[in-house]
Amino acid sequence: MSRSETLFTEAVERIPGGVNSPVRAFGSVGETPRFIASAKGAYMTDADGQTYLDFVGSWGPMILGHNHPKVLADVLEACQEGLSFGAATEREVEMAELICSIVPSIEMVRMVNSGTEAVMSAVRAARGFTGRNKIIKFAGCYHGHSDAMLVKAGSGVMTAGIPDSAGVPAGCTQDTLTAVYNDLDSVQAIFDEFQGEIAAVIVEPVAANMGVVLPKKGFLEGLRKLCTDNGSLLIFDEVITGFRLSLSGAQGYFGIEPDLTTFGKIIGGGMPVGAYGGRKDVMKLIAPSGPVYQAGTLSGNPVAMAAGLAQLKLLKETPDFYEKLNHKADAFFEGMQEAVKAAGKPWTVNHIGSLGSIFFAEGPVTNYAEAKTSDTKKFGEYFSYMMQNSIYLAPSQFEAMFLSGAMTEEELVKTLDIFKAYLKQC
Template sequence: MPGGVNSPVRAFKNVGGNPLFIDHAKGQHIYDIDGNEYIDYVLSWGPLVLGHAEDHVVAALQTAVERGTSYGAPTQLETQLAEMVQNLVPSMEMMRMVSSGTEATMSAIRLARGFTHRDKIVKFIGNYHGHSDSLLVDAGSGMATFGINTSPGVPDPFALDTLTVEYNDTAAIRDLFEKQGDEIACVIVEPVAGNMGVIPGTQSFLETLREITKASGSLLIFDEVMSGFRAGLHGVQGLTGITPDLTTLGKVVGGGLPVGVFGGRKDIMSDITPAGNVYHAGTLSGNPLAMTAGISTLSQLNADLYIQMGKKVDRLTAGIQESADRHGVPLVTHHVGTMWSYFFNEGPINNFVDVKKSDEQFFAKFFKEILANGIYTAPSQFETNFLSAKHTDEDIDRTVAIFDDAFTKLA
């Protein structure tokens, strides 16, 4: 395997040393092949809002696997999960299940181009929307970790049709639309950026995107693959009251199995084959195991659970910030819902330019120090951490104490 891994950030290249090889996990804990136990704040990069190997999800999957793992034909499970998603994200009037977030965003972009009969798309610097060609320009996440602007292998015409603007820069996006608005098929945005650490899109920024796309005949795509059911029960669109034309989801919807979803206005989604002519297909799309895990997960989510988790994230980030301040360590913590991150940075942090000012060398030392003491956070300054329903107050206290010890040792 290139770099010894099947996804790049797992290699720990940005922080040095060898990555964890995992043996098993349960609840809020993960266990490596050497028998070490960690409080896990990565949670498979977001999907496990109920924690690892949640009892109801496991039981549902055990039953489902005995009935067959894949049919390549419709099941009632697909409709059941789609109805649950629509109930929580009403803007998704019609949707299509896929097998990954990359598939979801790639398909949404193709649909937007087909629906508008335009080629150009707009994305924001530091936003990551998967690894399809059109979206690997000024991307965050692993691209930022490895210092890659546009990946080799992406033809120039793909990059030329992708216009990039700084995140949260309302003036710049207005200027771009004044010049090229009638050529732009869509704007795709992480309404809470999670692939350069947690950076919320401001209300005015997101409202501007809604206003100018509607005025120009372009589509607005909210990429909520990460923020969906993480920023809140109804995603960022539930927090802001802003309704996009299309939404992409993933992560939590699969309950730990590979899933993505793209959907939105019925008139737009009706352009997808076989109802329309914009092609999309997938042998494992909507497979019964992933649908089962998603149904079991979403059925356990409710507003009270998010209030409880939100209070714990508040206490966690406040404790880390207070400790850093006391030790004189430049640190900024951000959190939205169950998403949180910490930057070794004076702040404020509103976009990728701000994020790049963070002290990555200190981050690498700090990461290894807390990892050695049983705290597993994302191994990159450009990634997001998460909280699950299984994390306890004791976990929060222990985490803050270990962060404090690391500040004492490294400050």
């Protein structure tokens, strides 16, 4: 029995499912989770000493690669000063100034401890600002595990009040309405049905929790117009796309300004952190300056701020970083699609910038219903083959692949060769 298998056997006795987050479970691909011992650059090493080229990157934030020397040095310096104060620090001010200088739509920002908390707080702010209760989200878009966001997609244009988890009362989700991603008519239908009741539309500008699904031309622009016309706020959930598609995230990439934005662990260099921000007239309603209450004893943790500041400064001060990363990513994902076509398979590779995923289904894949047609059994076979060849992937069809700046063109070519070998034997 491997060390990972031994650890997993012990873990299931004390930790639900043996993991501290369901996304780490390998059950859907018929394997045992790898327990990671260390990581550096583009690689991770598990408890058995096996090293993998990492296409998960702590679910996105390791855009510079693991344990970047500058980030590590700043974290160690911050640790020497103290791990937590529960009080205001200079780094929080510096972080707020930096984010506001990078992202044009953000005039004020509040630090929190996770992407889930950021979304929950942004939705509350939108409701407080508009005096309305209903929220529109999209089937297949994940916005954390707060009660109001755990709503099943359903098969119709609108699905309201159906909890997607045990323990969530129907009353918590009765004001959450679900539309179809990339379908503006489905959004318009909800606005027509609930005139004057929609506080906000929340969307992943690039959906990355049903696999990677890109917005169709005009979709995000249409959401912006619908929200403006109806007095509702547009919330971009950039927990995944923030500071990844471009320095200013998806909103900079597509040239669209939301009213509020949520960020996740990338602003903490991978440490547990999140943030939400946007228009000053909305954000000034947040306590203690306004009536919308939101608090976090450990928000703006000094060590997390040190890590995030180091990472964001490096990204800002390296003007060609995104151009180089996205160039490598385009070649890689387009190489995957070309290999699939050459092998005579009908499968689809979606990608944008350094995000991508393969669907074992005939494309195009533009929404949740289409994503769900992917052959998850075939994904499991692909996953196992790649892992056996030291390529670390997310253990789910419906997660993204993340490339990092630490990956070389040679490493990506080698990965493509392994993928082509898989195609020959399947």
